[in-house]
Amino acid sequence: MSDLLKKMNISRESEAHSHSGYLMLLVLLALAALAAWAIVAAAPGYGADRADKLLFVGTMAGSAILLLFVLGGFFMIQPNQAAVITLFGEYRGTERREGLRWVWPWMMRRKISVRARNIHSERVKINDLRGNPIEIACNVVWRVADTAQASFDVDDYKEFVNIQIEAGLRTVGSRHPYDDFEDEEVTLRGSADVVNRELLEELNERLRVAGILVDEAGLTHLAYASEIASAMLRRQQAEAVIAARAKLVMGAVGMVEDALTKLSEDNIVNLDDERRAAMVSNLMVVLCGDREAHPVVNAGSLYQ
Numbered sequence: 001m002s003d004l005l006k007k008m009n010i011s012r013e014s015e016a017h018s019h020s021g022y023l024m025l026l027v028l029l030a031l032a033a034l035a036a037w038a039i040v041a042a043a044p045g046y047g048a049d050r051a052d053k054l055l056f057v058g059t060m061a062g063s064a065i066l067l068l069f070v071l072g073g074f075f076m077i078q079p080n081q082a083a084v085i086t087l088f089g090e091y092r093g094t095e096r097r098e099g100l101r102w103v104w105p106w107m108m109r110r111k112i113s114v115r116a117r118n119i120h121s122e123r124v125k126i127n128d129l130r131g132n133p134i135e136i137a138c139n140v141v142w143r144v145a146d147t148a149q150a151s152f153d154v155d156d157y158k159e160f161v162n163i164q165i166e167a168g169l170r171t172v173g174s175r176h177p178y179d180d181f182e183d184e185e186v187t188l189r190g191s192a193d194v195v196n197r198e199l200l201e202e203l204n205e206r207l208r209v210a211g212i213l214v215d216e217a218g219l220t221h222l223a224y225a226s227e228i229a230s231a232m233l234r235r236q237q238a239e240a241v242i243a244a245r246a247k248l249v250m251g252a253v254g255m256v257e258d259a260l261t262k263l264s265e266d267n268i269v270n271l272d273d274e275r276r277a278a279m280v281s282n283l284m285v286v287l288c289g290d291r292e293a294h295p296v297v298n299a300g301s302l303y304q
Contacts, residue, residue, distance in 0.1 A: 011148035013211070016085040016093030021074055021100025028070045035063035072105030080115040082147045094147045112150060116143045116215060119165060125225055126170050128188065129177045133225035136173045136188070138199060140165055141216040142207070149211030157210045168202040178224065188222055195219060 076099070077083055083095045086108045095101055096114075103109070123137045142161060144150045150157040172195060179189045186194050200217040207214060224233075 011091065011146075011152045011211075013146045013148040014091075014093045016083070016095040016103075018085070018095050018097075018101045018103045021076070021102045024070055024073065024102040025100065028067065031063050031067045031070065035060050035067060069105060070102075073102045073107075074100065075103070075109050075111075076100055077111075080113065082112050082114050082144075084110045084112060084147050084151050086110070091148060091152065110151065112144055112147050114144045114147070116141055119162065120220065121162075121165050121169060123221055124166055124169055124173075126173045128173065129175060132178055134173070134178050134188070135221065135223050135225055136169060136219065137221035138165070138169050139216075139218055139220045140203065140214060142203075142212055142214045144211060145213035146211030149209065154210045157212065160210050161207060161212055164206040165203060168199060168206055172199045172202055178222075188219070192219065 075083060077095060077097060079098055081096075081098075083101075085092045085095060085103060087106070092107065095103075095109075119140045119142070121137050121140065123135045125133060125135050128134050140161075144157070154160045173188065175198070176186050176188050176191070176195065179187050188195055196218040199219070200214055203214045203217055
């Protein structure tokens with residue numbers, strides 16, 4: 001599997017081999033004490049002969065060199081932080097253990113935050129499924145899951161995330177219409193859960209190559225573009241009125257049907273076809289009218 005990943009130029013995170021910095025800190029203190037003792041012993045008033053002084057000077061120089069050598073290998077890992085270790089350009093693993101760590105001084109350390117990050121994208125103008133220009137924006141919570149991929153498989157993983165968020169937002173936004181009053185399909189305005197889930201899956205697919213994991217993604221802004229906003233608002237209002245009228249008429253028909261059935265079953269009144277038609281007409285006017293109905297009292301018969 002590793003050979004296949006190498007052929008595909010895909011990096012995979014592995015654990016680095018580092019040492020406890022606290023143990024090396026004791027070594028550092030011991031070397032510092034040895035160097036201090038050598039300085040004191042080589043002083044003129046210490047009473048040592050020439051050969052001993054040369055030995056003390058050599059000990060002091062060697063301790064100082066080792067001191068600088070040990071000091072150059074220390075680095076610290078904060079919580080939710082990782083360090084990518086390389087040796088002469090070769091990846092040698094990632095250290096995620098918190099605290100003071102130590103590696104050989106010639107090994108390079110690059111620290112990467114693996115904390116969750118939040119990005120609120122810019123408003124993007126796209127065309128929805130029906131070709132209507134809309135403005136859309138989203139909020140994305142992401143984090144680095146594979147430090148090797150984030151470091152070596154893309155040039156700048158932060159910039160890569162920003163670009164892919166915009167690309168994913170355009171892709172998902174163009175799959176669905178902005179709105180649909182007939183509720184026959186998924187819409188950007190009416191199916192937020194479905195759209196957000198698609199956006200999450202799209203971004204995870206796009207950012208997998210960079211070792212980035214998206215934990216949450218959702219739309220934060222959705223509106224028609226300014227050049228068609230007023231026209232689409234009138235269209236929405238008209239479609240809303242039509243939908244409301246259709247539901248009102250269907251409800252009124254059901255109420256009239258129930259009233260006629262009840263009158264016939266209880267033998268309250270016997271209606272011929274003409275009276276039935278007149279009653280239906282009056283009830284439909286009362287139930288479907290925009291204004292309050294004013295009944296007209298008929299003192300004679302229906303046929304006068």
